Amino acid sequence: MLITCPYCGPRDVSEYTYQGEAGRRRPDPASADRAAWDAYVYDRLNPAGEHSELWQHSGGCRSHLVVTRNTLTHVISSVAFTREAGRSHGRRGKGARR
Amino acid sequence: MAEYSALSLLRNALGGNRDWAPAWRKPDPRPAYDVVIVGGGGHGLATAYYLAREHGITDVAVLEKGYVGSGNVGRNTTIVRSNYLLPESIRFYEHSLKLWENLSHDLNYNVMFSQRGMLNLAHTPGQADEFIRRGNAMRHEGVDAEWLTPAEIARRVPGLAIGGSARFPVVGGLMQPRGGTARHDAVAWGYARGADRRGVDIIENCEVVGFLRDGDRITGVRTTRGEIRAAKVGVAVAGSTGHVMKMAGIERLPIESHVLQAFVSESLKPLIHTVVTFGAGHLYVSQSDKGGLVFGGDIDGYNTYAQRGNLPVVEEVMSEMVALFPGLARVRLLRSWGGIMDMSMDGSPIITRGPLPGMYLNCGWCYGGFKATPASGWSFAWTIARDEPHRINAPYTLDRFYRGAVIDEKGQGATPRLH
Numbered sequence: 001m002l003i004t005c006p007y008c009g010p011r012d013v014s015e016y017t018y019q020g021e022a023g024r025r026r027p028d029p030a031s032a033d034r035a036a037w038d039a040y041v042y043d044r045l046n047p048a049g050e051h052s053e054l055w056q057h058s059g060g061c062r063s064h065l066v067v068t069r070n071t072l073t074h075v076i077s078s079v080a081f082t083r084e085a086g087r088s089h090g091r092r093g094k095g096a097r098r
Numbered sequence: 099m100a101e102y103s104a105l106s107l108l109r110n111a112l113g114g115n116r117d118w119a120p121a122w123r124k125p126d127p128r129p130a131y132d133v134v135i136v137g138g139g140g141h142g143l144a145t146a147y148y149l150a151r152e153h154g155i156t157d158v159a160v161l162e163k164g165y166v167g168s169g170n171v172g173r174n175t176t177i178v179r180s181n182y183l184l185p186e187s188i189r190f191y192e193h194s195l196k197l198w199e200n201l202s203h204d205l206n207y208n209v210m211f212s213q214r215g216m217l218n219l220a221h222t223p224g225q226a227d228e229f230i231r232r233g234n235a236m237r238h239e240g241v242d243a244e245w246l247t248p249a250e251i252a253r254r255v256p257g258l259a260i261g262g263s264a265r266f267p268v269v270g271g272l273m274q275p276r277g278g279t280a281r282h283d284a285v286a287w288g289y290a291r292g293a294d295r296r297g298v299d300i301i302e303n304c305e306v307v308g309f310l311r312d313g314d315r316i317t318g319v320r321t322t323r324g325e326i327r328a329a330k331v332g333v334a335v336a337g338s339t340g341h342v343m344k345m346a347g348i349e350r351l352p353i354e355s356h357v358l359q360a361f362v363s364e365s366l367k368p369l370i371h372t373v374v375t376f377g378a379g380h381l382y383v384s385q386s387d388k389g390g391l392v393f394g395g396d397i398d399g400y401n402t403y404a405q406r407g408n409l410p411v412v413e414e415v416m417s418e419m420v421a422l423f424p425g426l427a428r429v430r431l432l433r434s435w436g437g438i439m440d441m442s443m444d445g446s447p448i449i450t451r452g453p454l455p456g457m458y459l460n461c462g463w464c465y466g467g468f469k470a471t472p473a474s475g476w477s478f479a480w481t482i483a484r485d486e487p488h489r490i491n492a493p494y495t496l497d498r499f500y501r502g503a504v505i506d507e508k509g510q511g512a513t514p515r516l517h
Contacts, residue, residue, distance in 0.1 A: 018515060021354075034500070038499065044350060044514075047341075048355075071402045
């Protein structure tokens with residue numbers, strides 16, 4: 001499997017570290033909402049098909065990436081830096097929550 | 099259907115083996131059953147078998163998308179063991195091992211269960227301490243465990259790089275003599291035949307495409323061969339759990355599906371007499387009765403439903419194999435394949451009533467489901483028949499994650515690719 005890093009170009013999957021489902025949103029650390037924390041820590045979408053996921057190019061430029069990959073075929077349809085994809089994936093800095 | 103025996107073998111041999119009856123029927127699905135099991139793998143077939151045998155519930159259908167033996171029950175590395183650390187795990191897997199020990203007689207089908215021993219190699223003093231602790235935990239629960247010195251290991255496992263020039267010198271090993279291997283296909287076929295003989299309908303090439311509901315309650319399934327109603331629906335679909343549960347409206351579960359690759363070498367003369375695991379990385383190897391070395395390592399480490407993996411893991415597993423057995427460097431690989439693992443958030447399974455009324459869920463086997471087949475079926479059947487768990491599967495609920503009662507053997511937390 002090759003992942004095309006927007007900075008480095010196509011590189012072997014062994015250069016990357018998988019970080020799981022993208023878009024999981026950490027609840028406010030001050031929140032005591034049990035259900036929200038349970039869902040954040042344990043529950044996954046795990047789709048058979050298009051999956052939005054985080055990879056880090058740890059053996060290269062060390063960028064964090066949001067990759068859309070089909071879990072049935074391993075075909076990758078998009079790769080973007082997390083800082084650019086962040087808006088659509090709810091990954092904004094502290095204070096920008098909600 | 100007739101019992102298999104030495105006499106039946108002889109009679110059929112004299113008749114040119116033309117008169118063997120099929121081991122199970124190929125019935126068309128009926129419109130309704132007491133219990134429908136989704137998934138005709140080892141666990142689903144075992145569940146149907148024990149529903150009939152232990153609880154007298156024979157109005158059961160097992161629905162299989164492909165053919166019996168086409169999924170993980172025919173894709174594993176056939177290892178059977180109960181060498182766990184945590185009491186919940188030891189009790190469950192030891193119950194399984196005890197069922198394994200009488201399984202061929204019980205099923206009247208030779209599953210070729212071979213208690214050739216399960217050896218975990220330790221390569222550092224810290225790892226030795228950890229394994230000895232595990233051995234003590236096992237013995238505390240009445241399970242067999244022995245600590246072997248490098249000299250004893252050298253005698254039992256010729257060809258192993260132990261000391262001297264070994265890349266990863268061995269400081270000792272934890273042996274479970276009652277562990278071993280079984281013929282995986284025979285387990286599927288044996289349970290299928292056993293269930294069928296007790297009246298269970300095994301329906302192959304029948305894919306579930308949806309669930310029938312009455313409000314929240316699950317009242318049956320829609321399949322490629324029509325609707326089937328059932329008072330109770332058990333789901334035992336391993337790697338496809340996420341996909342199937344979405345049809346029931348359960349969007350998120352504490353499960354990720356990953357691919358695990360396995361490998362078989364060309365046939366060799368008898369060389370490895372036990373199951374051996376490598377502690378400096380992650381590798382497990384045994385030798386089949388045909389002579390092939392059957393081995394595997396880590397999962398690929400990313401979500402997938404494709405039954406094939408990528409090359410970096412292949413390379414890693416091969417390098418571990420050569421580090422362990424340098425003499426095998428030029429042995430050729432015959433086949434490799436992948437299976438989809440339902441990796442749970444604590445590395446332990448889920449065998450429970452729910453999550454919807456009328457539904458029962460059996461999943462989260464990570465890559466240790468084969469050895470669990472008898473106890474999984476046995477306890478899932480108990481849970482379905484009595485609407486309450488047996489004490490061996492009572493800890494394996496779905497809500498344990500949310501109650502802080504995880505059963506995390508490796509202490510890795512909610513990162514499935516590390517279990």
